[in-house]
Amino acid sequence: MTYSPKYWWQNAVVYQVYPRSFQDSNHDGIGDLKGVTSRLDYIQKLGVDIIWLNPIYRSPNVDNGYDISDYRAIDPTFGSLADFKELLAAAHQRGLKIMMDLVVNHSSDEHEWFQQSRQGKTNPYRDYYIWRDPVDGHAPTNWGSYFSGSAWQYDEASGQYYLHLFATKQPDLNWENPALRHSVYDIMNWWANLGVDGFRMDVINLISKPATYQDGQKERGEAFANVEPIVANGHRIHEFLQEMNQAVMQKHDLVTVGETPGASTTDAKQYANLTETELNMVFEFEHVSLDGNPNPALGKWNDQKVSLPALRTNLVKWQTELAGQAWNSLYWNNHDQPRVVSRFGDDSPAYRVVSAKMLATILHCLQGTPYIYAGEELGMTNAPFASLAAYQDLESQNAYRQLVEEEHLVDGPTMLKYLAAHSRDNARTPMQWDASLNAGFSDHDPWLAVNPNYVTINAKAALADPDSVFYHYQKLIQLRHDLPVITEGKFALVTGNENDAQVFAYTRTDETTTLLVVANFTATTLTRSFAQPTAGTLLLSNYTDDQGTTLRPYEAKVYQLN
Structure with a gap:
């Protein structure tokens, strides 16, 4: 039986839809709102509670909708306001809430x-x-x-x-101006009054710029200074968010999550405090920055995987330091990050399914609100783009031009390997619905090439296979809804797991229940004494049988100990 936590969003699960790549309904190769509406039954079957839509506002689409020219209009590419209202009503009829993407650090220069x-x-x-x-x-x-x-x-x-912290056609808004701030609040209230259930706020911790504008520190070989340490978590940010909270959030029952690059756990405890004076939760970037290049001038561009000890240390930090004080958002990937099974798991045919399930298990049993990026529940992988011309992402194209052609910090073939690992286009290939033309996404040439592996990795195949990644996610979501310990229980590493380079094991404990979660992050069969408790019930596994203390490649298990 589903229980109710103090705040409804605490045991909710969010499904992120990138509308451009989800489902085309009008035969132009671009996903749209009617396409999303047509797939609501699929989303409902997964069991999630909230749908987060990437920007659907009117936009020149220099940065795929994150350059907004009218905050109260739907871009014709996606449909009309009537189409949005139809989607909202259809979602609400199914018990699904809709969270909009709010982009107010900057606008389009066409606004x-x-x-x-x-x-x-x-x-x-x-x-x-x-x-x-x-x-x-x-x-x-x-x-x-x-x-x-x-x-x-x-x-x-x-x-x-x-x-413009981003593209030249994305000028930054001046939050020092009260008139601008209240114009933003008016927009938010307009959407909330329309029935929207929440906002995901794009780079919201960049809105408070420094009191004085001075040069920043440059790394060797860089033409410009890294701006993030200069503009993130500015001196008036909490004042602005508290004002927003009073002007908007306190008037509606909304869920809010702030994207906060450069935010620490200390920052998060202010942004996402449980007294609800600012935001409900934040997206931190630390765990998805661990595999960046050792050369700071190359930033995130790299093709090496992060070690389990580094990843575990970071996840543990966010679990323990926010406990009882703030709320975590839990995610592996999104529209800006590569596919999780390719990045943190093993996307080979032999291990893609089990490693995708393992990564899901580790994340969904932590404390916080989980986010599933469309296609993650199918085990979708990074795309095999063969040349620079295949990429459409502005960030990727610009990075190649700057790092290879202008600053000569890396050669072309190496940079293409880095793009293959980290380009945002990896996440933006069309949703893989079935094995028909263009994966069932569109009967027109899609705006971005479909991953060729759609013939075997698709929703139709997953729904027909009771042992698929999809149904594993469904079970994890149901566990969260049913077991208060996943939402409210304390987190602790299993004794002896602190420095384990191959296995991640932790417990979640409340007054009545203890869960043990164990995961093998390797393609090697291992033995760990804690992999099978002396007494307990196996609730979930990504293998069909339990071999006790033996952990097969990428095996993950969840036990209830009492």
């Missing part, structure tokens, strides 16, 4: 606010954005954009630079 802002220094919207005079004929600072190049763009008409 009316920016069109007005660049008209001149006296325009009422000038201070909706961040403008600065040149310094000695150059950009105000040496800050680098997340998408390569300078974070400043010169505007000939006004003789000033505007700040």
Whole structure:
């Protein structure tokens, strides 16, 4: 029987839909809202509670919708506001909630606010954005954009630079301006009044910029300074989020999660405090940054896997340091991260299924709200892009141009290996529904190539196989709904597992129940004394039988000890 925690979102599970890649309904090769609506029964069958939609607002799509030109309009690519209302109603009828993506660190340069802002220094919207005079004929600072190049763009008409932490067509909004802040709150309330159930807030901890604008530290070989340490977790961020909470969240029953690059556990305890004065939870980046390049100038671009000890240490830190004070969000992948089974598991035909289930088990038994990225429940893998031309992701293209062609920090073939491991396009290939043309995603050439392995890895095949990755996720979701210990229990590493390079084992304990979770992160058969308790019931495994203290490749087991 499902129980109810203090806050409804604490034992909820979120399913992330990247609409462009989910289901095409109008035969143009691009997913849309009617396509999502047509697949709601599938999402409901999985057992999740919330659907998070990546941006569907009107946009020039320089950064696939994260450059918004109208916050109150649906982009025609995805349909109409009527289509959205139909999706919202159909989801609510199935007991599913809808969480929108809120992108308010920046807008599109085609937004009316920016069109007005660049008209001149006296325009009422000038201070909706961040403008600065040149310094000695150059950009105000040496800050680098997340998408390569300078974070400043010169505007000939006004003789000033505007700040853009991402693409040049994504100017940053000026949160120092109260009028801008309240314009954002009005937008949020408009969507909440329409019936939206929550917001995922894009890079929300970047909205408070420094009090003074100064050059940052550059790594050797870099043309620009890494901007994240300069702009993340700024001096007014908590003031802004508390104001937002009072203006929006306290008026509605919403779930909120903030994407917070550069946030520590200390930061998270403020952002996601359980007194609900700011956000419900945050997306931290530490565990998905562990496999970055040892050369800081190359950032995340690398093709080496993280070690289990490093990964376990980080996951344990977030479990223990937030316990009782703040709420975790749990994720392996999303639209910005490569596929989990390729990154942290083993996507070979021999071990893809068992390793996908193992990774799911480890994550879903932790404390926090789990996020499943569409296709993760099928064990979808990274895509075999063969050349730079195959990539559409702006970040990937810019990184290749800067690191290979401009700064000569890495050669082309090596950079292509790095892109194959980490490009955002790995997650953005169309959803694999069946073995028909284009994986059943569209009868038109898709906007991004379908992964060729869709013939064997697809939803139709998964639903027909009772031992599929899909049904393993379904069981994990049901366990979370049924067992309070997964939501409320204390976390602890199994004694002796602290430095184990091959196995991750932990317990979850409340007043009545203890769960033991054990996972082999290798393709080797191992033996561990704690892999089978002296007394307990096996609740879930990714193998059909239990061999006790023997752990087969990527084996994962969940025991209830009392």
